[in-house]
Amino acid sequence: MRLKLLLTFFVPLLGFCVLTACNQQKSSEQSHAATPSGPPPVPIDPATVASVSGTVHFDGTAPEMVPIDMSNDPACKGDNKAETVVVNSGKLANVFVYVKDGLGNRTFPAPANTVVIDQTGCRYRPHVAGVMAGQKLDIRNDDPTEHNVHAIGMQNAQWNESQMPKATPIEKSFDRPEIMLPIKCNQHPWMKMYVNVVASPFYAVTDADGKFEIAGLPPGTYTVAFVQEKLGEQDQQITLGAKDKKTLDISYKAQ
């Protein structure tokens, strides 16, 4: 009788736990990049390439950049402010801009140069980075304290490594395109940055004045995506003729 009571209560609970565990498993298994198909791609003619540049504006009152309390580690020195939304005179920095669509089945080899992310003053520099799939990424620690570097990929494998002061850089690459892949430090929980992994070299990150430029594009019609970590994504269509130099300005509204 008592055993029956116990079973009635605890077996469903156990079942619930097992089910949740299974669901987790499933969701981590589904992630495969599509492979291009169709006729062979037309090679890019350097004589006809075009470019698109512009400014990302911010309409409304810019949110205050919250000062960060770094007292939990005396080795973290200097001023640090949250970089969630960085606005300078109405221009929005750290927006990732990339050609989302329109390149057809062209494929691009990963460039030989290495993208560098530096940890200094217990913050990441840059705060938003772009890298091509397969391109090398060096993560350096120029702080007099240790960090852990945790890449929270959804399409790419997660990893988490500790890095002592002035240790050799952590060398990594991401195999699959993934936008706004967070990198975090759990030693210093305010430290967070985003890496954007793309399949083509046509991307940029807006600078302190909200400006960007993407050059070397073959003539065509493209979807250009603007992605901001908090304010989200905006897509724009643009048609570029041979040697065009077009401007594409957009604005985000204050939330």
Next chain:
Amino acid sequence: MAARGRKPSFEELALKSLSTPYNAAHHRFAVLIACITFCLLVAGALVTSNDAGLSVPDWPTSFGSLYKIPRWVGGVRYEHSHRMVAEFVGLLTIILAVWTWRADKRRWMKWLGVAALGTVIAQGVLGGLTVLFYLPPAISTSHAAVGQTFFCIACAIALFTGRGWVEDAPQTAMDTQRPTLITLTLLSIFVLYVQLVLGAMFRHHGMSWWPHVLNAPIVAIVLTWTAIRAMTQYSKIEAVQRPAILMLGLLITQLCLGFLAFTTRVAWGKDAVQPETAMIASTVAHVAVGALLLAATVILAIQVWRHVPVAHEEKVPGAEPKAVAA
């Protein structure tokens, strides 16, 4: 009407076991483990609230070493102190299991010591797995639930080794009401576990907050019903009264802390760039009181089992129904 002062049945005697002498040192040791385990739960809650779970990336080593103490800064302070207290509790549990096996005459107590050891080992492995797999919600939630289960086992061992349990003949009263009080206490434990799993799933980013908040009134109703029944019907049995009052007090505290945790984590903390003191304090207190509430409910269930046997109606054709002990 509850019948009072009858002789305990053989089955009850087996659980209550008058056959082991009171061992003060053994009992104090069990109480110590329960207290340190509570500190361990607080240390674990601090790890999650400070987002420090992955600050030490490796396991079972810490930064490649099994014994070196790392620099005591940032998230490592929380993660590593949690690991150290956990190892200490593990060691104490091994001693407790061996001690119980040798010193306690009750067979079920010997096995309860072994079960405690098994639970603490499982808990350690879950803690390690959650670090190695980057805190998947299902594993982190299991770690939260098994941790509180171990705390309940430690409290139960402290109760079973106490002088009151070992030496006093229990004062009993028959339960003639339906649902029985033991059913209500088991139902309370069940809804608390559901609440714990839902809270942990939210805390570990596996689920939204609303299932946990929606289940809270159910928990409140079931626990209040149980506490009021225990307090009004068995007011003379102190062993039942005390945990019932404690459970009700903790429930009210927990509901208040739940609202605080919600305000600081969900309403204010949505866009927080780092863990803030108010959020850390309220969420850690909510986890800690949640653990105390579960343990108080488990103790209540055990005391109800001991002191309030269920009366069954004996149906003899043509005869008046009469109550007999289960």
